[in-house]
Amino acid sequence: MLYVEILGNLPEMARDEVKAMLELGGGKIVGQDYLFLKVDAPERAFLFLDRLGLAHEYGELLVEAESVDELLRKAREVDWPIEGTFKVDTETMANCRHDVLDLPRKLGAVIHSQGHRVNLSRPDTLVRVYCGERLYAGIRLRFFDPKDFERRKAHHRPFFRPISLHPRVSRALVNLTKATKELLDPMMGAGGILIEAGLLGLKVYGVDIKPEMVEGAEMNLRHYGVKDYELKLGDATRLEELFPGKEFEAVATDPPYGTAATLAGRRRDELYRAVLRSIHSVLKPGGRLAVAFPTSFDGKGEAEKLGFKTLGRYYQRVHKSLERYFYVFEK
Numbered sequence: 001m002l003y004v005e006i007l008g009n010l011p012e013m014a015r016d017e018v019k020a021m022l023e024l025g026g027g028k029i030v031g032q033d034y035l036f037l038k039v040d041a042p043e044r045a046f047l048f049l050d051r052l053g054l055a056h057e058y059g060e061l062l063v064e065a066e067s068v069d070e071l072l073r074k075a076r077e078v079d080w081p082i083e084g085t086f087k088v089d090t091e092t093m094a095n096c097r098h099d100v101l102d103l104p105r106k107l108g109a110v111i112h113s114q115g116h117r118v119n120l121s122r123p124d125t126l127v128r129v130y131c132g133e134r135l136y137a138g139i140r141l142r143f144f145d146p147k148d149f150e151r152r153k154a155h156h157r158p159f160f161r162p163i164s165l166h167p168r169v170s171r172a173l174v175n176l177t178k179a180t181k182e183l184l185d186p187m188m189g190a191g192g193i194l195i196e197a198g199l200l201g202l203k204v205y206g207v208d209i210k211p212e213m214v215e216g217a218e219m220n221l222r223h224y225g226v227k228d229y230e231l232k233l234g235d236a237t238r239l240e241e242l243f244p245g246k247e248f249e250a251v252a253t254d255p256p257y258g259t260a261a262t263l264a265g266r267r268r269d270e271l272y273r274a275v276l277r278s279i280h281s282v283l284k285p286g287g288r289l290a291v292a293f294p295t296s297f298d299g300k301g302e303a304e305k306l307g308f309k310t311l312g313r314y315y316q317r318v319h320k321s322l323e324r325y326f327y328v329f330e331k
């Protein structure tokens with residue numbers, strides 16, 4: 001059994017990102033306690049869990065209990081797979097209902113009694129305890145270091161545009177499409193979504209109507225070591241002309257939100273409708289689209305008119321003048 005700790009800023013989106021990756025890896029979510037997910041998955045699922053954007057970490061779940069005493073009793077029966085030295089670290093979630101103040105010391109003593117050495121400053125293995133409605137203990141396998149994502153934020157890129165999704169969110173959009181080979185962003189801007197997709201080993205296709213964006217996106221992709229890409233100057237509402245005969249496995253995009261945003265002279269909502277039609281025309285049957293729209297636009301209704309099926313919708317308030325939904329659609 002595994003566990004995944006998801007981030008709390010977009011929890012429903014984070015859970016569905018995990019679900020999408022487990023569908024690719026042959027696993028499933030079997031329980032949830034606040035931001036703690038219990039996962040039943042084979043080892044081959046690690047390859048897909050390693051892609052996660054909206055997660056803090058994942059690991060091997062070894063003990064689950066209703067009380068501190070039960071956790072310690074069960075822990076004595078576990079053959080702890082410690083490599084080198086270890087440390088016990090407790091995560092007290094917002095719904096924690098147990099007194100875990102002294103638990104790291106007590107659990108550490110149990111594991112130490114099996115012959116494992118403690119190192120509180122630089123442990124080789126981190127034992128993680130989560131306190132929610134229940135108690136959980138396991139071994140961390142992968143930590144998603146926030147610094148890795150911070151290095152790819154807009155102001156760190158060689159071609160800088162301030163309006164850009166956080167790399168974690170871009171990564172999640174890519175994963176929600178369940179792309180395994182390729183991904184198209186028809187309104188790529190500075191290429192933030194394409195960077196994340198390219199770093200996952202996908203071939204990336206990008207389109208923008210502004211020459212400086214095409215040049216800048218290529219600069220950014222090269223900067224982060226993405227080599228398998230195809231970028232085009234063109235109109236996102238005419239994708240069939242840009243990619244004749246091509247059907248895409250997956251599409252993810254973050255279109256402009258401003259009320260004055262235009263493309264080829266269209267008003268914003270007209271642009272969104274035209275782009276949705278264009279994406280539908282080049283997406284493979286069963287392919288997925290992950291996209292963001294302001295709440296004032298009925299993304300679900302407009303997409304379903306075209307034949308898309310809505311798989312997910314996630315609300316985010318960015319600031320007082322921008323509230324949006326992230327959508328996942330399937331053709």
